[in-house]
Amino acid sequence: GSQFRNGEGEAARESLEKSLSIGPTYEALSNLGTLDFYEGRFDEAVPRFEQALTIEDGDWRVWNNLAECLRFGGGDPDEVKAAFAKTADVAERDLQRHPGDPDLMLTVASAAAASGQKQRARELIDEVIAGGVENPELQQVVASVEEELGRRAEALTWVERALAGGYPLTEIEAYPVFDELCEDPEFEKIRQRCGGAGQGSTSQD
Helix, strand or coil: CHHHHCCCHHHHHHHHHHHHHHCCCHHHHHHHHHHHHHCCCHHHHHHHHHHHHHHCCCCHHHHHHHHHHHHHCCCCHHHHHHHHHHHHHHHHHHHHHCCCCHHHHHHHHHHHHHCCCHHHHHHHHHHHHHHCCCCHHHHHHHHHHHHHCCCHHHHHHHHHHHHHCCCCHHHHHHCHHHCCHHHCHHHHHHHHHCCCCCCCCCCCC
16 A cells, blocks of 8 residues: 555546546456545445455455445444454465465454454464564554454553554554553553654653
8 A cells, every 4th residue: 555655646546547437347446445445535445345345355455445444434333343254254265375374364363353253363363473573564463453352461562562663653543443542541651652742742851
């Protein structure tokens, strides 16, 4: 999604919408959905992902994007759960082909936790952690799985690692999974330690 985050978003959107007007393709639908998702247009993204999945339903990324859109957009909890269950299923198949792949293990763990398959999520997350997780993006995923499993202390530890590694505080605060964690007094201390309190202003100390 990096090309979407800078000014190329508009140009990308125009060419994708042009190709959709000729005929809906899986690629244009899923890419436009992703663009909408990054821009916070969840209501527009959901039908694009749903339509893409009617054309081709074997990519866990599209299922995961749909699930996250439903979650961010405050969708029906059962629909959110079902989309994450499907994400876990499809990613699980990829994991059988690439056993031990930490990205896939985290994807399955995250989707399993979100769809209520706590036992599977716990097995996978413990295995990933045992192997070591250095990437801040992945540390944030570990934190979100720990939070969904009700392990707040661990979630806070991983959030702090991700922030220390440069993961944006704003993204932690915007992510619905972390809503309650962000209210935790311990999170406030982490923000102070990671410089979140004085962001954008000169901190007085």
